[in-house]
Amino acid sequence: MRRLPLIILSVTALFLAASCDKKQLESIYDKQESYIEAITENLMSTYPDATLTHEDGIVRITVAHGDGATLAENGAVAFYYAGYYLSSSRIDNSTLFVTNYEELANSARWSISDTTAFQIRTIRLDESDLVEGLKKGLPGVKGGDECYILFNGKRGFGKKKIANVPSNAALAWHLWIKSVSD
Numbered sequence: 004m005r006r007l008p009l010i011i012l013s014v015t016a017l018f019l020a021a022s023c024d025k026k027q028l029e030s031i032y033d034k035q036e037s038y039i040e041a042i043t044e045n046l047m048s049t050y051p052d053a054t055l056t057h058e059d060g061i062v063r064i065t066v067a068h069g070d071g072a073t074l075a076e077n078g079a080v081a082f083y084y085a086g087y088y089l090s091s092s093r094i095d096n097s098t099l100f101v102t103n104y105e106e107l108a109n110s111a112r113w114s115i116s117d118t119t120a121f122q123i124r125t126i127r128l129d130e131s132d133l134v135e136g137l138k139k140g141l142p143g144v145k146g147g148d149e150c151y152i153l154f155n156g157k158r159g160f161g162k163k164k165i166a167n168v169p170s171n172a173a174l175a176w177h178l179w180i181k182s183v184s185d
Contacts, residue, residue, distance in 0.1 A: 028171065031156065031171060032155045032156060032157055032171075032173075035089060035155040035156060035173035036155055037092070038089045038091060038092045038173060039062055039089070039153045039154070039155065039173060039175075041092035042089070042092055042093070042094060042151075042153060042175065043055065043062055043064060043153070045092075045093075046064045046066060046151060047064065049066075050064075050066040050067075052066075052067075052068065053065060053066045054068070056143060058139050058140060058142075059139055060154060060155065060157070060158060061136050061139050061140040061152060061153070061154045061158060062140075062151075062152070062153045062154070063140050063143070063144075063150055063151070063152045063153075064150060064151045064153075065144070065148050065149070065150040066149050066150060066151065067147075067148065067149035067150075068145070068147070068148060069145040069146050069147015069148040069180060070145065070146075070147055071145045071146020071147045071148075071180070071182060071183055072145065072146055072182075072183040072184065072185070073143060073144070073145050073183065074128070074141055074142050074143060074144045074145070074180075074183040075142060075185050076128060076129070076142045077127070077128055077129040077185070078127070078128060078142075078183060078184060078185045079125060079126065079127045079128070079183070079184045079185070080125070080126060080128070080141060080144065080180060080182070080183050081123050081124070081125040081180075081181045081182045081183075082123065082124060082125075082178050082179055082180045082181055083102075083103055083104040083123060083124070083178070083179040083181070084101070084102065084103055084104065084124065084176055084177065084178050084179075085099060085101070085102040085104055085107050085176070085177040085178075086099070086100050086101040086102070086174060086175075086176050087099050087100065087174065087175045087176075087177070088100060088168045088169065088172040088173065088174055088175075089153070089172065089173040089174065089175055090169075090172075094151075094175050094177070096110070096111040099111050100165075100166055100167055100168050101166075103120060103121055103122060103123070103124055104121070104179065105118075105121040108120075108121070123181055128141060128142065134158065134159050134160060134174070135154075135158040135159075136152060136153075136154030136158035136159055136174060136176075137152060137176060139158070140152035140154065140176075141178075144178070144180050144183065145180065145183060146180055146181065146182045146183045147180060147181075148178075148180040149177075149178070149179050149180070150177075150178050150180070151175055151176065151177050151178070152175070152176045152178065153173070153174070153175045153176075154173065154174060155173045156170075156171035156172050156173050156174075157171075159171075159172060159173065159174040160172065160174075
């Protein structure tokens with residue numbers, strides 16, 4: 004009988020700790036959304052012909068429009084990319100964590116001897132292990148588009164820390180779409 008109050012107290016403490024963690028995480032995501040909003044406003048004012056697409060918490064800003072085929076939810080897309088984690092309301096090389104675009108890697112002063120890292124990446128959306136933000140943000144892009152896809156940490160790597168990307172980090176992907184097929 005003496006153990007029952009201790010068990011109840013322990014369960015209550017765990018519940019309260021989880022509740023605090025959830026509130027803290029929601030606060031982080033809210034801050035990330037303000038970063039995304041500021042970046043979106045900046046890109047929209049920088050590129051007068053830019054278009055904005057919202058999809059389930061994911062923002063896509065198309066800054067250059069192609070005239071190729073449109074990517075369907077189960078289609079294939081070939082592209083160059085640059086991935087950034089967001090720690091402020093700016094996208095810059097200090098938070099660049101991956102790219103297959105050689106010119107950008109050189110401008111960021113990356114030293115990569117394996118030139119195969121700079122090949123166009125082709126994926127099928129229905130077979131890919133992309134993070135949710137990209138999987139939901141890519142449908143609708145056209146061959147020839149240049150776009151940014153931004154989303155909070157909930158739709159990115161989540162609790163996983165990947166290389167130098169902090170856990171629950173908001174992500175921005177700069178994409179140069181080369182072709183699309185179904």
